Amino acid sequence: MDISFLLIVEIIGTLAFAISGIRLAAVKKFDWFGAYIVGLVTAIGGGTIRDLFLSTTPFWMLNYWYLVVTAVALVLVIMFKRYLVRLDHTVFIFDTIGLALFVVIGMQKSLDFGFPIWVAIIMGTITGAFGGVLRDILINEEPLIFRKEVYATACLAGGISYWLIHKLGGSVVLQQVSCAAIIIIVRILSVIYNWSLPVLGNDNKDNSK
């Protein structure tokens, strides 16, 4: 893949993730600073956890571009919040493309650090899905991915396809493209057909803590 193409997709993904965080902060009536932080954590939180686990400096400390993109996201939400609701499908597409790219970046970085493929799959999933978990902790909600949508599962499916293509002798580019494609397809299908994982409820209605 071309570097500048990757960079553009990464910026779009960061923007989509930040917008999703800022919109949730708006529902919670946070002030501009709080909304910016929630947007930033949504966009860079997963990669930050990954980099701490990889014992390396968080990626956004080496390039201020992520902070700038989040500021753009904040301005966009402030200016166009009435219209953003109508753009839900557009935001969803960007968010899904961003997710796919974040997983591929997370996997590639972990492999570059010498970790085995099963660690890379986990790090890819963390990169893609755990910014949203940190966002939900910050806004004091139960993490959405534990209850709704096949979100992290799509990341895992993509990671496993990366592995399989590798085992079958495919090139790195083919591994990455298949990983991203599987994530995008699984996520879109899961929303269209309303897929979800089984709930681990108690049969006997035990709601005690």
Place this chain on the structure above:
Amino acid sequence: MDISFLLIVEIIGTLAFAISGIRLAAVKKFDWFGAYIVGLVTAIGGGTIRDLFLSTTPFWMLNYWYLVVTAVALVLVIMFKRYLVRLDHTVFIFDTIGLALFVVIGMQKSLDFGFPIWVAIIMGTITGAFGGVLRDILINEEPLIFRKEVYATACLAGGISYWLIHKLGGSVVLQQVSCAAIIIIVRILSVIYNWSLPVLGNDNKDNSK
């Protein structure tokens, strides 16, 4: 202590911690993926914080056994959730043994990294008790250890006994065994006699935030 004995106890402790997390996730109606993550965070969260503080790679990235044991815990809860309630005492015993071993492992690792004993006591307590704190943050509850049971206090008592035996010239094995024994005894006695720490309430019923 024999390596294989330690490994078996560590697996049992991991299993007990994971089951405790997955059962709480079930009460919250999380899906299977969410329940797995909550179980995993309960089992490996304390050791992960410790390893980040020690500036080393989280232990579970070097050995996939912890992920497998958590998957086993998930399958056990899904298959036997009706019976697990009756096994509360068994789970409690495993959980307590796991806690004791986790504290010893956390202390030993910190000392091996060259930190003084007071840091090791804190790292042991974090290893044993902070997986549960992360679990409670993920399921959006107030951390249980801040209100109920002499849990972290048992870890501290064990850590201090480790120190005292060291000061009195006891061997490393004696230090570790006494640390684990104190934790198990304090925890069991605290549940039998319903021990608890004083609550730091406001006398004047000031409930304002």
Place this chain on the structure above:
Amino acid sequence: MDISFLLIVEIIGTLAFAISGIRLAAVKKFDWFGAYIVGLVTAIGGGTIRDLFLSTTPFWMLNYWYLVVTAVALVLVIMFKRYLVRLDHTVFIFDTIGLALFVVIGMQKSLDFGFPIWVAIIMGTITGAFGGVLRDILINEEPLIFRKEVYATACLAGGISYWLIHKLGGSVVLQQVSCAAIIIIVRILSVIYNWSLPVLGNDNKDNSK
């Protein structure tokens, strides 16, 4: 600045931060251990996140003074909780001085590690403001700084003044003093005049999640 003067101010700041955390834990009826942990996290949490991001050992693992000061804060709150309400203004002043110093320390440490000034401003703000965010996550509340007071914004203003004084050729001491002064002034003025940032609410009263 004189080392011993700095140390005294840092101890006062740690004490004020710990007291603020312990008082919130008291409102939540935590036990002594829980209150101590909440106080400790409030006092050292921001600097701990900073040190993890800087890939260095958390500062409090190298000096047990912070643990001791937090214990003193716990004893003070237990002994004098009736009177502490009347001392709100005193606690506020100490808290503000501590905030200013924490930001300066966080910026200086980041610059010493070779990071550019924009990273240092973020690290300074994290050092000053994110202990309170961790505190609010632990007590299961929405982080206060996302909704009330010009708290983190004061840190940012101080950080930017540090930068400007540097650009204008001022000495390091002048940079640090101006940074701290701006933070203290902005914080006090914001409370006196009830400044706040605009809220990012939805116009159309969409409260759905």
